[in-house]
Amino acid sequence: MARTKIYVPRETSAISVGADDVAIAIARHSKKSGTDVQLIRNGSWGASWLEPLIEVEVDQQRIAYGNVEPGDVDGLFQNGFLDGGEHARRLGPIQDIEYLITQDRWTFFRVGLIDPLSVESYAEHQGFSGLQQAIEIGSEAVLDAVTESGLRGRGGAGFPTGIKWRTVANAEADQKYITCNADEGDSGTFSDRMLMEGDPMCLLEGMAIAGYAVGANKGYIYLRSEYPLTYKILTRAISAAEHAGWLGKNIQGSEFDFDIEIHVGAGSYVCGEETAMLESLEGKRGIVRYRPPLPALEGLFGKPTVVNNVITLASVPNIIRLGGERYAGFGVNRSKGTLAFQLAGNIKRGGLVEKAFGITLRELIDGYGGGTASGRPLKAVQVGGPLGAYIPESQLDTPLDYEAFAEIGALIGHGGIVVFDDLVNMAQQARFAMEFCAIESCGKCTPCRIGSVRGVEVIDRIIAGTDREENYDLLVELCDTMEDASLCAMGGMTPYPVRSVLKYFAEDFAL
Amino acid sequence: MSVTNGYDAEVASKIVARFDAKPELLIQILRGVVERFGYVPEAAVRQLADELNLSRADVHGVVSYYHDFRTEPPGKHIVKICQAEACQAMGSRELTAHAEDALGIRMHGSNDDITLEPVYCLGNCACSPAIMIDERTHGRVNSQRFDELIGGLEADD
Ligand SMILES: Cc1cc2nc3c(=O)[nH]c(=O)nc-3n(C[C@H](O)[C@H](O)[C@H](O)COP(=O)(O)O)c2cc1C
Ligand code: SF4
Ligand code: FES
Numbered sequence: 001m002a003r004t005k006i007y008v009p010r011e012t013s014a015i016s017v018g019a020d021d022v023a024i025a026i027a028r029h030s031k032k033s034g035t036d037v038q039l040i041r042n043g044s045w046g047a048s049w050l051e052p053l054i055e056v057e058v059d060q061q062r063i064a065y066g067n068v069e070p071g072d073v074d075g076l077f078q079n080g081f082l083d084g085g086e087h088a089r090r091l092g093p094i095q096d097i098e099y100l101i102t103q104d105r106w107t108f109f110r111v112g113l114i115d116p117l118s119v120e121s122y123a124e125h126q127g128f129s130g131l132q133q134a135i136e137i138g139s140e141a142v143l144d145a146v147t148e149s150g151l152r153g154r155g156g157a158g159f160p161t162g163i164k165w166r167t168v169a170n171a172e173a174d175q176k177y178i179t180c181n182a183d184e185g186d187s188g189t190f191s192d193r194m195l196m197e198g199d200p201m202c203l204l205e206g207m208a209i210a211g212y213a214v215g216a217n218k219g220y221i222y223l224r225s226e227y228p229l230t231y232k233i234l235t236r237a238i239s240a241a242e243h244a245g246w247l248g249k250n251i252q253g254s255e256f257d258f259d260i261e262i263h264v265g266a267g268s269y270v271c272g273e274e275t276a277m278l279e280s281l282e283g284k285r286g287i288v289r290y291r292p293p294l295p296a297l298e299g300l301f302g303k304p305t306v307v308n309n310v311i312t313l314a315s316v317p318n319i320i321r322l323g324g325e326r327y328a329g330f331g332v333n334r335s336k337g338t339l340a341f342q343l344a345g346n347i348k349r350g351g352l353v354e355k356a357f358g359i360t361l362r363e364l365i366d367g368y369g370g371g372t373a374s375g376r377p378l379k380a381v382q383v384g385g386p387l388g389a390y391i392p393e394s395q396l397d398t399p400l401d402y403e404a405f406a407e408i409g410a411l412i413g414h415g416g417i418v419v420f421d422d423l424v425n426m427a428q429q430a431r432f433a434m435e436f437c438a439i440e441s442c443g444k445c446t447p448c449r450i451g452s453v454r455g456v457e458v459i460d461r462i463i464a465g466t467d468r469e470e471n472y473d474l475l476v477e478l479c480d481t482m483e484d485a486s487l488c489a490m491g492g493m494t495p496y497p498v499r500s501v502l503k504y505f506a507e508d509f510a511l
Numbered sequence: 512m513s514v515t516n517g518y519d520a521e522v523a524s525k526i527v528a529r530f531d532a533k534p535e536l537l538i539q540i541l542r543g544v545v546e547r548f549g550y551v552p553e554a555a556v557r558q559l560a561d562e563l564n565l566s567r568a569d570v571h572g573v574v575s576y577y578h579d580f581r582t583e584p585p586g587k588h589i590v591k592i593c594q595a596e597a598c599q600a601m602g603s604r605e606l607t608a609h610a611e612d613a614l615g616i617r618m619h620g621s622n623d624d625i626t627l628e629p630v631y632c633l634g635n636c637a638c639s640p641a642i643m644i645d646e647r648t649h650g651r652v653n654s655q656r657f658d659e660l661i662g663g664l665e666a667d668d
Contacts, residue, residue, distance in 0.1 A: 013638050016650035048637035187595035190634040225542070225579055226633050228646040266538055267578030269631060283537035285576040301535075343637060345600030350637030373601070382596055418597045418636065432599070436631065 003038040004082045005057040010041030010116075011197045012229050013190070018069060019052040025073035026054075035082065043198015045112030046352030047099050055094055058084040064097065065089040099349065099368060104330060104356045106338045107315045111198035117236050119244040122201045128246050130317030134209045135254050137320075142213040143169060146316060148324030150336030155181050155272070155309030156384070156413040156489075158402045161316075164306060167296040168214040171304035176216035178207050178306045179281065179299070180313055182223040182230075183265055183272035186385025188416030191340040192310035194352055196223075196230045199314070200237035204247060204260060206313035209320060210306050211258045219260040220300070222277050225267055234262055269386075269440040273488050274307040276442060287442045288488045309414070311340055332358035335401040343369045345382075345418035355400075362396040365419060376421040380429070380505065384413025386436050387493035389500035390420075390429060411496065426505035430498045431459040437494040448491025451482045455498070462509055472509075476502070518552045527562045534563040537573055541580055550581045585626035588664050590614075591643040594629045597636030602653070606640050609654040613661065624665070 008023040009015075023039060030037045047053060050066035057063075063084035065076065072089055079085040094112075095101060105111075115121040122128065134142045147162025168176060180203065184192040196203055207219040223231055238260055241247045249257045263281055265271050271280045275289035278300050299305025315337065319327050328336045335357035341364055343350045348370035355364070361381060365371070372378050380390040388411040391398070398404055405412050420429075434455030441448045455478050461471045479495035486492040501508070526543040530536040537559070544555050551574050560567040574580045592607050611617055616627050635641035638650030642657070649660060 012633075012648050013635050013650060016635050016641065016648045017638055051638065184634060185632060187632045188597045188636045189632075190636055193634040224634075226630060226643070229648075263539060264542055265577075266542060266580060267630075268576065280538060281535075283533075283535040283539075283573070285572050344597040345636065345639060347637075350639075352637075386596065416597075416636070418600055420600045424600065429596070429599075432596070436595075440631075 003036045005038050005040055007040050007042045007055040007057075007062065008052065009044045009054075009112075010229075010233070011044040011051075012193060012227070013048050014044050014051040014053070015229070017051050019054075021070040022052050022054060022068050022073065025070040029073050029077055033077065035077075037082070040115050042114065043111045043116050044194055044352075045094065045097075045100055046108065046194060046354075047097065047349070048351035049349045050091070053091075056081055056084060058082075062094045064091040064094045066091045099351070099353070103354050104338045105354050106318055106327065106330070107202075107311055108195065108199070108340055108352065108354045109318070110202065111194060114199065116198055116200055116233060117240055119201070119240050119246070122199075126321060127201055127317075128205055130320040131205050131208050131212070131246065132252065134212050134320050135252070135256060139169065139213045139215070142209060142320060145320055145324040146213070149319045149327040150324075150331070150334070151312065151315055151319065151327065152336070152402070153309055154311035154315070154339065154414060155274075156186075156411075158412070161308065161312055164296055164308070165210065165214055167294070168216070168304045168306050171297055173304050175218070175301075176214055176304045176306075177300045178210045178214070178216045178219040178308075179278070180207055180219065180221045180310060181272060181274065181277055181307055182221050182227075182310050183277060184224055184227075184310070184414070185269040185272040186414050186416050188344040188382065188418035189342050189385060189414045190344075191342055191352055191415065193227055193230050195310055195314050195340075196227075197233050200234050201241055201246075202314045202317060203234075203310055204237060204241050206316040207260060208247065208251070208258045209316050210308065210313060212256055214304075214306055216306065217257045217259065219258065220281055221260060221262045222265060222271070222281055223262055224265045224272075231262065231264060238262070269436075270442045270488075270490055273490065276488075277307065278305065285442075287444055288490075290487065311414075330356035332356075332399065332401050334403060339400065339412070339415045341400070341415045341417055343417050343419070346372045346374055346421045347419045348373050357401055358399050360397050360399050361391065361417070364400070364417060365396065369419065372419060372421045374421045374423075376423065378419060379422040379424055380420045380426060382418040382420070382429075382497065383416065384411030385416055386433060387411065387489055387496055388413055388416075389496045390426065390504065391500070392504040409496065409500065411493070426501045426508040427459065427463050430501035430509075431456060431463070433494055433497040434459060437490060441490060445485065445487045445491060447482045447485045448487075448494070451478050451491065452494060454478055455482075455494075465510070468510075472502075518548055518554050520554065520558055522547060523555055523558055524562065527559065532562055534565050537563060537565065537570065538577070541574065541577075545580060549585050550583055552582070583621075586621045586624050587668065588624060588645055589626050589628060589643075590661070591628045591630040591633075592618075593631070593633050593635075593639070593641045593643075595632040595636075597632070598640040601639040603640040606642075606652060606654060606657060610657060613654075613658060624668070625661070
């Protein structure tokens, strides 16, 4: 008889709430009772609020159990867990969980489903067929497909990926590079991590396709140091892919060579800015570069370089496999395709929701998220990380569309959505925006380096009620200067959250 | 597990060699030094500069730039509490105050056992508030859970 498959995520969030302990308890129990089970450490489906979410495979169906604690394991087995038995933790078949089935899973379609470290499991679910096809259709056709898909950078700036790749492809050089930005510094974001932990080979495949398209044989992943488990998983995935001939020399017998190396960052938010990341990849301080030159022409070690976010790259294999047009069929206006939204902070059902652009914040927060975790009224939502505006309840019907968000002075960024209830003091949040900029500024320009420190002081004075009017004017002036005279978005956009507080939550400043 | 053994130049040389003494891998090498010794001692700055053919100012510049490269020996365990927005929304400010009280140290401070450091997002924002103890991330950490986790450390030592 085949061994029963049990899935327990090996994913940072699941483990952070006990998944490893549950796995150990299951292994112990099956050893003690002599039951023959196969424990598979999958990625997380993204329903983080249900973690640890484990599954047992019964008649080709995976039955899910949520919020499982190690202490539940004996009871589960007593209730016929291996046959999908009833239990208070039982959620039913995984494919019936509404949170998951209603998503548009393009980039994340394998995450949760497969064994992330098994080339066979990956290949069973169309893994590497994008790269295979890329090599068959040639680099021009790859560039066309990516352009046609309308894919825009998911790291924050939303720059069209096809244009970036073509610039690098057209550059003449003896060496080009693909760099993957896995610095994921924005609060409220974890989609890069979930993809890398749950389907690491999809990123490797996307990078290889990029390399093939632009003529680069070397890729780097710049991974933030806060993700030690991700590092382990990626490292093992790279060697498994090399072993199977999907990385390295003459990939699958073709003329194409491609290697990937991981560099771990050292705790610096600005190193997520692409030129600071390149400096850091060269072993230097993460100071932002002036441009021109564009990294696409003079990037890593002065060579033409693609810099793309994890999700951007991981969206590519399916674009090649299914066609750019298919991807462009999702979304609205100039926001094509899907985005892996991340519901975080004070929200009942936090997790990852991949949906086509055009869904509203309210649909995400109420529909998927179920409102605040505290059950109190929602007061503000910060979208797009620490440089994103705080959005009031009245604007929750804004559709998630890059241009629609720009119009209300907000940001989609990397798709992080952080919910706050009515106990938040928004003056404190404005202060934090400035404080964070002061801590993380690379120091190259004065408005950012000094302006942010001054910003904290001025906000403190407003809060304390010292010369309120004057300090208010000073704060607005500071915001203007930072916006106008900063080299990058760190200094240039820190005013966004601050201004949004002044505009929508002025009462917290007692103004 | 973080170790704070005395500095050992030979071990540091091995770390440099592991990265083929490539100056562009300085950050990776410094990570290795911190992993091994818990911090970057002044002696390491001198040695790395020599062995990588960099100026001491270059190495210093990099060490001082990145938050991960502490220059003082830490306690036996490093406890990082996320201070970023998603965790704030779930009470990280209160958790931080509790931790400072319970451990009798302030953020960035150390006692013999524990160094307390801020961190800005652990990518665990759907299970906030989040903390990291040595290389391990914990989620949904309230004051009580925090005390349990710290108690567990003390029991292990
Ligand atoms: C301060 C700052 C931090 C950033 N952090 C990240 C990050 O962590 N990850 C990321 O992919 N992009 C980040 N970006 C955006 C990058 O500069 C760049 O636009 C992106 O990596 C390009 O890839 P994409 O076109 O695929 O989005 C950041 C930008 C700034 C200004
Ligand atoms: S705005 Fe700030 S982070 Fe960006 S280059 Fe200037 S000083 Fe550096
Ligand atoms: S904000 Fe704390 S883990 Fe992301």
